[in-house]
Amino acid sequence: MAAWGERLAGVRGVLLDISGVLYDGGEGGGAAIAGSVEAVARLKRSRLKVRFCTNESQKSRADLVGLLRRLGFDVSEGEVTAPAPAACLILKQRGLRPHLLVHDGVRSEFDQIDTSNPNCVVIADAGEGFSYQNMNKAFQVLMELENPVLFSLGKGRYYKETSGLMLDVGPYMKALEYACGIEAEVVGKPSPEFFKSALQEMGVEAHEAIMIGDDIVGDVGGAQRYGMRALQVRTGKFSSTMGPQEPPPPATSSLPRRWCLLSSLSCLPVPPPACPPGCLRRQPDLPCTSPASTPRCLRDQAEGRAGSAAAQLALP
Template sequence: MDAWGERLAGVRGVLLDISGVLYDGGEGGGTPIAGSVEAVARLKQSRLKVRFCTNESQKSRGKLVGLLRRLGFDISEGEVTAPAPAACLILKERGLRPHLLVHDGVRSEFEQVDTSNPNCVVIADAGDGFSYQNMNKAFQVLVQLEKPVLISLGKGRYYKETSGLMLDVGAYMKALEYACGIEAEVVGKPSPEFFKSALQEMGLEAHQAIMIGDDIVGDVGGAQRCGMRALQVRTGKFRPSDEHHPEVKADGYVDNLAEAVDLLLQHADK
């Protein structure tokens, strides 16, 4: 346990991924991962600051929080850092008018954004909306622009639902990058700006915070590149091979969020 004491010393805040850490999505909205509801409650009753940091792009923040509250989690919309609101700020700041290749569930986040005569494409996890016709339309918008701009809400390869692993936005983002000879701008994990935004909301420096996620690259690697510590849970999209990843090594591996919280409450902020 001394090793955990060293790894967790000085932690004052926790960033929690949502999908694969708190719950697995699926039919009927999904199911909480065993012990996660209680784990979040214990964290919020402690001295540690807590923020939820997600790449969820099939639901608006409001709908996501509503789902999580129905599943029993103590969470409010203001505690969630999500890519769609961040993307809207970027679009407005740069005068960009997006063609939206997004899920209907998140379209409401872009209601205040001008989408006429598009001069960029925003892509998110569109689910069944990733048809050839819709992908081709996004390609056509990009390829006719002198300086094409592709903004992607995350770059995940896959995620976990109760029915199994599901293809994520990253694969479709890469297809458009390849077809247009461009590089997407990623809003969401593992973007450093996204993590910095969450830290700013918490009022903490990177070395004072720890990320808990199920994605070895997006959650763990992204957080560590920002100077944070990161734990990987063996739930969600976790694969045993993640513990031997050639480029990213978590500061610790835990079976689930409940175990992570046990360790944090024992060793953090000391």
């Protein structure tokens, strides 16, 4: 078992998935996953840059951040990369007018988008909105277009809420692809463009970043294909489908060959914060040994050791 310093040498930024890593959605907004509020706070105090990278498409970014803040997380709208704002940017750049098959909770994100006389379809996790009538309307819009364009906000198969597993947008996207004989453009994880924009916002290169998520395909596989490192947590959908002691699924063409597992975000070993002014430590992965180090420095090292002891990293 490699130490944090070896396994994650050179990591400068962390992308955190939200659903299944920070919280499980559900009745009353859902519940924070044990220890995740404190883990995010520890990460933010460290020298690592932190950004949130989600495929959430039932809520606007503002509503999602409001919910997370009520659950105790220190997060702001500007720190979240989400698919609906990214889709709006693409629609504007390409002059497209969408027919929206989306949840009412995310519709406000499209307020500035012209939806008259649609020339494409945007599908998101519409929840109860995935009726036959609504799916058929999206199908009809696509079939009437000379060049049908379908955008899917993510393509997850399912996710976990406090009441159980829920179908995500992916199965409905596949149904429209099959019916229309087209391939959707995915806006969200695992799209390389989505990771690229999140990393640009964070100011970190792919090889300097790690993605932490509960989805082996969207989070881990997507991040690795973009050149990032990745950790899969055993919370969220992982804990519902595989059990905490089960090995990871066998590798297939859509899965990464190697990845790390972590019991939960709370087990993430977090490096100490940057040294205060006056400390002579120059290499961030080395312990502070300078005689000029301050008591603050020593406390930071202690925090780093505690994190390492709690780590449960393993390679399949």
